[in-house]
Amino acid sequence: MNQQRMSKRDRRYDILFEPKDIGPVTAKNRFFQVPHCNGGGYRDPSAVAKMRHIKAEGGWAVINTEQAEIHPTSEIAPFIELRIWDEKDLPMLQRIAEAIHAHDALAGIELCYNGMNGPNLYSREVPMGPINIPIGTFTNDPVQAKAMDKQDIRNLRKWHRQAAVRAKRAGFDLVYVYGAHGFGAVQHFLSRRTNHRCDEYGGSLENRARLLKELIEETREAIGDTCAIPVRILVDEMLGDGGVTNTELREVVEMLSDLPDLWDFTHGNWADDSATARFKDEAAQEQLVRGLKQLTCRPVVGVGRFTSPDTMVRQITAGILDFIGCARPSIADPFIPNKIDAGREDDIRECIGCNICVTGDMTGGLSRCTQNPTFMEEWRKDWHPETMNPKGPSDNVLIIGAGPAGLEAARALGQRGYEVLVAEAGTELGGRVTKESQLPGLASWIRVRDYRQYQLSKMPNVSIYFESELNARQVLEFELQHIAIATGARWRRDGVARYHLSPVPVDETAHIITPDDIMEGYLPRGHIVLYDDDHYYMGGVLAERLVQLGCTVTLVTPSVRVSDWTTNTLEQHFIQKKLLQLGVTIVTAHAVTKISRHQVEVECIYSGRKSELECDSTLLVTSALPQDQLWQTLSAQKDKWPDAGIKSIQVIGDALAPAPIAWATYAGHRYARELDTEIDPDAPAFKREVVALSTDW
């Protein structure tokens, strides 16, 4: 009996499981994890290797690394990616390739020369690009790239070839040539925007594509006997005639047609390509990619935050793609292929499109995922996304509050086999997620609740009680062994956040609103001053909501940009643009200092100069206060716990310290993992790797 017959999958998804050749190698199905970084890179190679290994276990046919710097003249500190500079990097890369091979997946590596996109803050080498121009980074580094002469170009080609040979030795099956996202030198040469050269590498499209052609040919010559050579290229720079246009790119694909073994298509810069659900839907680049497959005999892969198996199938049957490229969906659920194969599509933990995963890379931290708390903890903590540690000696747990922390704790504890009781004060599950997903652009966030709600519905050992706001006496009477308090947080009304650490003076007659008021149905009218000292999504989203409600909005923030932290989710530009388009008045670098009935006093954060804004109400998007009264009361009665049969009470998630939703699902998961286990509070809670000291001392 063949594998297809044994599988329980729906027959309409069979096409996703057909093998396909990529040059000299064969992918076992159409699930293709495109390159994505993770914040770990060369600093945490075993964590990276295990993360990729888990995806191989989850059924992906092709699994790629993040971009790997090929030479110290082009590195992108402070971002932490992989390096393939010399022999010293090989053991780390071998571990990653082996980890991917363990489940019959093909291992790919994305060779990258960032060129005029890396200031070389670590190597201190002079960056190089097609022309002499300032480095194009998120941080406006005060460094320029030198214009590459012919020798520099020959060097770059040599370094790329050497890196390709190393990649083959490390065990990789696919070795990329990369020219997308504004990051790769190939793109810098291809684009009229960044290539003003007058030699054979500039001017005509053929000349601008020369480096790309040479790199493909030379990589093939060096390793093409056993390795596939994919090209990752942008299908449109999204800058109109000023950059690479879709028409131009079609000409490039026609020109080079079968030269690479696979075409991998993305669009625009990283923010365009990895756009959040707030700004782009699933399959957003379809129109830009449609028809490209017909210009080549080679297979093509494309991306689009694909989580629906039906959309995936349509990409293939409509002749748009051969492979379903996924970065974020594979992070949120590394087991998508196996779940579809097993007829378990309903168990897919769908990506919500929030880009918290991107923030790990942008901040030099470690990536995390709102939906998948085990991401990048697969090795550090031995957390598997689909299985839990066995149940410990205790029997039951009471979880108070069914927001993201409480729901994830209940799901994971239920999976461990405990008897779990969930007491929710309201009438539905999800807490803040249910409320926030009603706001403009955040509808997909409800997936945080829906995935967990469905999993809980299948667990006979988990009971949920609605309209069950518990007091301390009731908790003590229940005689349950462990209690997790996940009662969330509420937004403050006094203006305390980053700029003001004590309350802002507020006139008795002033009309103050908080995000909770709006999410709970309050309909403001007239002119609203929205004061954002939170700096993440809430201020911008509520400004949009107020405009929808017919209000006039002035957004005041002490930051120099609207929703400043969303630079890390790649949304900031889109947010500020949208608010300006909606007619929101934006006052940056100002803090609210006094609130009266119809006036708000603001001050410039630099000069201290005060001015006044007219308004009908003031919406404070500042900070939140944990709703931990129950915890405070219970912890004051610790002496009563043993008689009540209570072994532990713990407060988790926003009720402990408010933070984004990813922090809450992580807190819930961690609570569930650690229950009934020995924890050493003096040691790091995770494994880590330390630098190997040189013997040359």
Ligand SMILES: Cc1cc2nc3c(=O)[nH]c(=O)nc-3n(C[C@H](O)[C@H](O)[C@H](O)COP(=O)(O)O)c2cc1C
């Ligand atoms: C956290 C993260 C890191 C990424 N790093 C890379 C990278 O190193 N190289 C690359 O070519 N693309 C990178 N990308 C872009 C993805 O490969 C992909 O093209 C994009 O996210 C759209 O696909 P998706 O909707 O399936 O996420 C990254 C995306 C994410 C979310």
Ligand code: SF4
């Ligand atoms: S962090 Fe958000 S965008 Fe990234 S994979 Fe997870 S759910 Fe998707």
